[in-house]
Amino acid sequence: MKGTAVHAITRLTADAYRDCVDHLAGVLVDAVAGGASVGFRAPFGHEQAADWWRSRQPAVTDGGLTVWTATAVGAATGVVGTVSLAREPKPNGRHRAEVLKLMVHSAARGRGLGRALLATAERAAKDEGATLLLLDTATGSAAEHLYHAAGWTRYGIVPSYATDPGGTLEDCSFFYKRLA
Template sequence: MSHTTSQTSQTSQTSQTSRISRLTSADFAETVPALARLFVDTVADGGSLGFVDPFDEETAAAWWRGRAPGVADGGLAVWVSREGDRVTGTVSLARCPWPNGSHRAEILKLMVHPDARGRGLARALLATAEQAAAEAGHTLLMLDTETGTAAERLYLATGWIRHGIVPAYATDPAGTPQDCSFFHKPIGPAAAAR
């Protein structure tokens, strides 16, 4: 299966004057500082995204810059939501790099700024990534999230299938071990066949 990457941003409107757009490689580099701020604010609010307190913008920006090769080669798609010039949310879609996994992709780093929650933005970001995955020919999506969170409730409400919970899988930002729920979702023709 071939994978093509558009060099122009794709933009869609969502509720509450937010707009969601896919970042090109150039857009991504320019957006790293705003993504870093979003990441730090989300972790400070308790988001379990792989980092613990203290977590600063320099560390967050370095993490995001490390994703640049994937964005450039099309292995990673990153969308942001904006209200005006402010980045209020993000989601990423990573295609599987292995030939026997070319049908699947993984949803990563779905984040909405604490001040922008409760307006359907996480749902809109997730739907955007799911649609792009289906359009790219993927038939299976994967993700994981901390058990018992608003994120887990979102995934359950949007048709994701929890296939397991691993106890004490990762720590939250305070360093306390938390359970992790693992999900999958058939999409495209695979979903229609079920």
């Protein structure tokens, strides 16, 4: 995937999502193998990742979760990144949403794709009437630096919040962003 250019960021329909699960699984497996604290422990295989993505299908179908993929020209699978946006189902929280599973394949990092995926989710949330976004990430991670640079505000750190894929406890930083 080195040297490939981003072709498109696509919002997946429920049908397209179903067809893309294996590609999304590849990005998730790569993230976990690279040490990303995205909710899974090693060893973590492709079928486990695909099963997790399949478990999200009902939320995609009912509109509670939107998933985007980034594709690259010349890549074997084409999918080199993803981001998701979860809407708050409670009536008193419909003004907010949560950014989830922002991941870029290790072979496609360092080209601004993470920033582009994040901006896509932010625009969609704003277009849908959200005024507040939330997310969390491992403290000190590259993702944390991305969120700071993109204008997000860290509102707290919880020590020993989750483990990395190897089982080591890590602190977690929580962020918000107000959408104008």
